[in-house]
Every structure is written in structure tokens, then in C-alpha cells.
Amino acid sequence: MIQLTIMGDPPTQTHQSSLRAYRIGKFCRIVKAKPSKETLDFHRQLELKMAQHQIGITDSPLFDGAVKLIIEFNFAHNKATTKAKQLTKFPKVTRPDLDNMAKTVLDGLTKVGCFKDDSQVSNLTLLKSHGPEAYTLISISHDN
Numbered sequence: 001m002i003q004l005t006i007m008g009d010p011p012t013q014t015h016q017s018s019l020r021a022y023r024i025g026k027f028c029r030i031v032k033a034k035p036s037k038e039t040l041d042f043h044r045q046l047e048l049k050m051a052q053h054q055i056g057i058t059d060s061p062l063f064d065g066a067v068k069l070i071i072e073f074n075f076a077h078n079k080a081t082t083k084a085k086q087l088t089k090f091p092k093v094t095r096p097d098l099d100n101m102a103k104t105v106l107d108g109l110t111k112v113g114c115f116k117d118d119s120q121v122s123n124l125t126l127l128k129s130h131g132p133e134a135y136t137l138i139s140i141s142h143d144n
Contacts, residue, residue: 101128
């Protein structure tokens, strides 16, 4: 089992990269949109954390077969949070959507070589909350 904690705001981009269409006269040009700076920063941090666990590992993926993944997104309290609530952790029920945030993490884990494809994830648990500090906690293990 590997546990990674990435401090700072969780990724909020709702999709890794989508196609955009631009009209130029009679023609239409389709281009792939670039990920946001925040997403790229998150992927860099993920890469650094994974490097700590992949010392001595070859180019093959770290996990093969079924993977169990637990991702906890924790957002720092905002200014409107009451002082009594600031010491506690409670569910976040506003945007961004939890499933879209998970896509960014899954794409990042695939990119850094954690697994060959995110279709290997057979057990996925997602949590989104407010708490005293912002972080993303990722637990990865074989799903037996």
C-alpha cells in the first residue's frame, strides 16, 4: 500500500483536456485544450511523491492487475466559516464535482506510471470535505 499526501488546494479542473473547435471562415479547426497551470502543478507534485516510492523500480507500472484507490480531497475553510466549525472537518457540497476531480488524479497516476491504465481501478472511494488545511490524500493498494 502506498499513501501520498499532497499539500495545497486539490485539483479543481473538471476535465484533463478537452477538444475545442474554432471557426475560421468556412472552416472549423479542432485543437486539444491544454491543462490548467494548477493541474500541471498538481501532476508535478504527484510525480515527486511517486518518485519517493519508485526507487529501484523499472519502467513497468508500479501496480499491475486490480487496484484499490481511496482519494480524499480536503479544502481549507473559507472566511465565511464560523469559528466553531473551523476546528472540525465537514463535507463539502459545492463545486467542483467530485467525479471530475477524480479524473484529474487518475490521469496523473497513469501519467507517472502508478498503473498502466486507469481502467485497472476496480475499487474507488472518493471523499470531499472542508477542514483546517488543504490537501489531497491518495491511498493505492492491490485489490485482492
